[in-house]
Amino acid sequence: MKDKKRKLQISGNALVLVIAIVLIVAIFSSINKNFFSYANLINVLVSSVSIGLTAIGMTFLIMIGGVDLSAGAVAAMSGVFIAWALQATSIHWTVLALVTLAGAAVTGLLNALMVIRLRIVPFIATLASQFVWQGAAYLICKGTPIPVKDAGLQAFAKGRIFGNNGIPWIVIMALVFFLIFSYVLTKTKFGRSVFAIGGNGEAARLAGINSNRVKVICYVMTSAFAGLAGIILSGRMNAGNPAANESLQFDAIIAANLAGVSMEGGVGSIPAVILGVCLVQAFNSGLNMAQISPYWQFVARGMLLLASLSIDFFRQRARERKLLADSMRNL
């Protein structure tokens, strides 16, 4: 009986997300008929890949009580770097992609070092690196986007399964990553450690969990995913643009938060994040297609973040109240 109740609760959260997505699609479809077309919905999915990949890392990171504000800048730098390297060298794009990913991973390692060794709060530490890598992105390309002509990278970023109107490969790749990391989070020692550290860091340490190692992996993972998002965007846009991916980290945080990944740490589920990502991208695309001015788009996204954080707060409070009421009944 209790089992049933729990399952219902989980699907309750997912249900709310699905309803929200349906609502958003319905509203924007009524504003712009083209929104609910196959071509556009695929477009929304493609655009959500960057957010989705970053959100996987961000979910782990938020769960251990961290956050990464530098993800967008790392993505931008990675996109610009691979574009520059393709232009400057004749090395195969896959090798350059791996080098770029390794570089992105190093930025994650630096974030982890700042947080763990220098004990800087994650918010500030990654804010600092955001500035550095954003600056680096502009420096690499001297301020102007570098064109990407490499057919291989373009095919990777734009290719589709089942012909020209099929599903884009990168969407499938993102889904595979979601599956893998959902498994990692729920079925491995690493995933379990993430839950424990976020739920109660001191208890986790006293239970013999190597918190620092887990934290390092989470930071490195987030940056590597951001790097991958940057590479894909360069391929898709045919250019490494330092101004792209500007708010990637915020979209990823909103997506995770909407999916019930509590900023308090210790709570989260990867499948729900998929829905959160779809919601955020549908919202962003919808605003664009409704031709709402970019200035108002900023305001709207701010409100979305605020709304998701408020929901987090009320969820938390409802849980605490229920708990106290239970103890009063039982004692």
Add this chain to the structure above:
Amino acid sequence: MGNVIEFKNITKYFPGVKALDNISFTAKGGEVLALMGENGAGKSTLLKVLNGDYQQTSGEYLVNGEACRFSSPREAVAAGIGVIYQERQIMLELTVGENVFLGRLPTGFLGKIKMNEVHEKTQRIIDEFGLNMRSTDKVKDLSIAYQQMVEIMKAYGRDNLKMIAFDEPTASLSDAEIESLFRIIRKLKEEGKVVIYVSHRMAEIRQIADRAAIFKDGCYMGDFPLDEITDAQMIQKMVGRELGDVFSTLDREKEIGDVVLEVRNAQSPYLKDASFSVRAGEVVGFSGLVGAGRTETMRAITGADPMTGGEVRLEGRLLRCKTPHDAIKNGIVMVPEDRKLQGIVPRLSVGKNISVGSLDALAGFLGIIDEKRERKIAEDGKRDFNIKTPDLDKAIVELSGGNQQKAIVARWLGTKPKVLILDEPTKGIDVGAKSEFYNMICEFAKQGIAIILISSELPEVIGLSDRILVMRGRRIVGEISAEEATEGSLLAMAMMEEYGYEG
């Protein structure tokens, strides 16, 4: 002068715990009321309710006849309630005057602080208190005792101060400093303030307090004029418990084997000196007051705190634990004192809270957890420890305190330890669950596990241990066999420096 604080049926729940149970009493101005009781009896919780840190679940308190309910310490301070905690709550970088007037600094044009006025007024209080400091001194340059005085002045500086409470104020003071503190307390008393004084030190209470209000397990045991009650009677009221039967029925037949754990002159930043040994199947009790260094000893041994001196031998082999992980790997496990902060991972399920101690053993290729074995560890734990939960997937925080604690013990027993350290294992759990724990502890000893039992519940230490070590001032100050130990003798060793307590 008629300052009066009345407590009426104050009850306070925390998730899983009833910390205050229907407390009613009156504290009058012009006398010093000592709150007494064992660790966890509810004294500090009551002070925190009074100063707005906590809100009572039911009941009320009246300050000079007026019902009050403070939602923050700030409101309590504004209403004339001052609580002086052990940890000083002052700004070290500011001057004495700034601290005294913090939160209500007089300002003039454009919000400029009238510093002269601040220092003038503060200096007047300093002189009134007869202290050798200046209002313009920075607090960080003062001694600990004077820093505490600044805190008292901060409360005193408010014209409407009605009540001032001290929570173990002498813990870090020298004798001379205590004397000047008492002088101030007497002055406050003469001015008709309500003075509440929480302390474990019997001699001190005799010196300063007029009446003692005694707490036990969250209940109020009554108050007594100090000249009408002996120390022995007071201790009796603090510890008297109807648990005798529980201990006499325990099955304590077992074989005590070789020395498993040997600790020599262990030191840490929080521990001065501890040497002891524990044999297989032996239960060694650690008695002492909060802050005596019992937990700190264990934290140093297990690598939770850095060990700065001494050595630990496990089965004769030198062992140096840098992290708790090292200790666990070698078979030394600890059930921590603060279940909520250090034990449970609240939102994780009961099952996963149990298995988290065995993750190393459960993780195979690529760190993938063997879910069948994990399930088995959890189910064994639930069965062996009689954890009352409808299912193992329930979040642990939803269980009662006793069942949470059982799950934490199950976590560690699942790792097949050699040394089991239990730090206040029955704190905040109900009597039924307590006796289950007592049986379990005897059972573990029978299995040959070396057990260290830290407990502030004296009958528990006496009833379960083979030997008892007493700590005071961050060192081990005595050892006594369980047969010889009485509640009175243990409390006397722990509380009173030179106090010869007789039977």
